[in-house]
Amino acid sequence: MDNLQKAVDLIVNSKKVFALTGAGISTDSGIPDFRSNTGYYTKMDPTLALSKDRLLNHPEIFYKEGYxxxxxxNDQKPNKGHxxxxxxxxxxxxxxxxxxxIDNLHAKAGSKNIYEVHGETRGIHCMSCGHEFKFDVMKKKVEAGEIPPKCDDCGGTLRPNVVMFGDxxxxxxxxxxxxxxxxDTLIVVGSSLSVSPVNFLPNYVDHLIIINNDPTPFDNRADVVFHENSSKVLTEILEEVEKRI
Incomplete structure (x- = not known):
């Protein structure tokens, strides 16, 4: 039996299936993986640009780079994998x-039950009063030169709903x-499974399907491994699952 049929068998026969997705699922949407040294990551180190220290202590740099x-x-669209x-x-x-x-593409694609473990870029909140606002509020303030942007309700500092390095x-x-x-089964898509604590999650399940261009530390434990483009593989899996329903 080939890998595609093995994966479909697991998905169809499992009582509960979840997906764990990383940056690799979004590269077909034009978003670079920050380990790939492409796009804006050729000019900045994301672990600094998107760090809590930079956000709080050097906002003038944060709003030139990480922001x-x-x-x-916010401008990207979901691909066939999403x-x-x-x-x-x-x-x-x-x-x-x-x-x-943090790209919101699963929600844009129509997924409903999503756990965003590194936050999201749809909204912002005030670090003092906790009030939530849409990302556009921050965008307008930054474009007007308000750095760091302040809450209109209490004057506190606004920050994105993103888990920064150090949060x-x-x-x-x-x-x-x-x-x-x-x-029963976890489908890992586009994740190197090298970032803690997310890389502990595959230990919680009995069966693993891994779809990632490069090898991961869990490949030897997985039931099925695809070192291929995730949009292609997920589309093929969907087509085969639909035939079985």
């Missing part, structure tokens, strides 16, 4: 997605991890 990345993500996962959820064959990505993990991480307690 540019966040702003760019759409295939959304369709699998719609068919009842995927119960949800845990994503390391604590959000509630979505714990909630997503609990979902895996009774998950």
């Amino acid at each position: 540019v990345i966040l702003e760019d993500l 759409i295939a996962l959304a369709k699998l959820e719609e068919l009842g064959k995927l119960q949800g997605i845990i994503t390391q990505n 604590m993990m959000p509630d979505d991480f714990e909630r997503g991890a609990r979902e895996l307690d009774n998950t």
Whole structure:
């Protein structure tokens, strides 16, 4: 039996299937993987540009570098891989997605049950009063030269709803991890499985399907491994699952 049929068998026969996605699923949408040294990452180190220290202590640098990345993500569109996962959820064959990505593309593709363990770029919040606002509020303030942008309600500092390097993990991480307690199969898409604590999550499940261009530390433990383009593989999996319904 080939890898495609093995993967489809696992998905169709499992009681509960989840996906774990990383930067690799979004490269077909024009978003560079920050380990690839392409795009804006040729000019900056994302671990500094998107760090909590830079945001809080050097806002003038953050809004020249890290903020540019966040702003760019809002303009991207989901690709066939995101759409295939959304369709699998719609068919009842995927119960949800845990994503390391902050690009909002799973939501744009139509996925409903999403755990964003590194935050998102749809919104911002005030660090003093906690009030939430849309990302456009920050965009207008930054374009007007208000650095750092301030809350109109209390005067506190606004920040993106993104988990910066140096931040604590959000509630979505714990909630997503609990979902895996009774998950049979995890489909890992576009993740190197090298970033802690997300790289512990595959240990929670009995069966693993890995779709990633490069080898991961979990390849030897996985039931099926694809070192191929994720949009192509997920589209093929969706087509085969639809034939079985």
